[in-house]
Amino acid sequence: MNILLLNGPNLNMLGQREPDKYGTQTLQDIVDDLQAQAASSNVTLTHFQSNAEYELIDRVHAAMGTVDAIIINPAAFTHTSVALRDALLSVNIPFIEVHLSNVHAREPFRHHSYFSDVAAGVIVGLGAMGYSLALTAAINLPKSQK
Numbered sequence: 001m002n003i004l005l006l007n008g009p010n011l012n013m014l015g016q017r018e019p020d021k022y023g024t025q026t027l028q029d030i031v032d033d034l035q036a037q038a039a040s041s042n043v044t045l046t047h048f049q050s051n052a053e054y055e056l057i058d059r060v061h062a063a064m065g066t067v068d069a070i071i072i073n074p075a076a077f078t079h080t081s082v083a084l085r086d087a088l089l090s091v092n093i094p095f096i097e098v099h100l101s102n103v104h105a106r107e108p109f110r111h112h113s114y115f116s117d118v119a120a121g122v123i124v125g126l127g128a129m130g131y132s133l134a135l136t137a138a139i140n141l142p143k144s145q146k
């Protein structure tokens, strides 16, 4: 099974970026833990992070036919990117949306997501554990959601 993990803008700054909201683990720390979890489940996990919308879009397109599920934290693009939403809809790969912080308890502009209504599932506010839970869910998605 192949799972693609996508992280959006500013998540490369995790560890020093507003630790009260996003925690103190670096993105590499999080990815390392997920890679270990994936290996224990005989799953191939590929990670890509970009601050550029078009790079994330291109990576979603490239996943067509090769990836069984996507875990994505679109970061700020969550609240702005119709284009990235459309990319995910264009490849017909189930995806799970993850947010480290509870976006619903933050500024109003973070309460809307262009992804949640077309996601297989959404995990918010659980910090790095959210990614781990998303990986477990992605591995166990029912056929109907694949």
Ligand SMILES: O=C(O)[C@@H]1C=C(O)[C@@H](O)[C@H](O)C1
Pocket (backbone or CB within 6 Å): 009, 010, 011, 073, 075, 076, 077, 078, 098, 099, 100, 101, 102, 103, 110
């Ligand atoms: O909680 C998170 O992981 C999301 C990460 C970001 O960078 C924000 O722009 C989102 O609003 C929330």
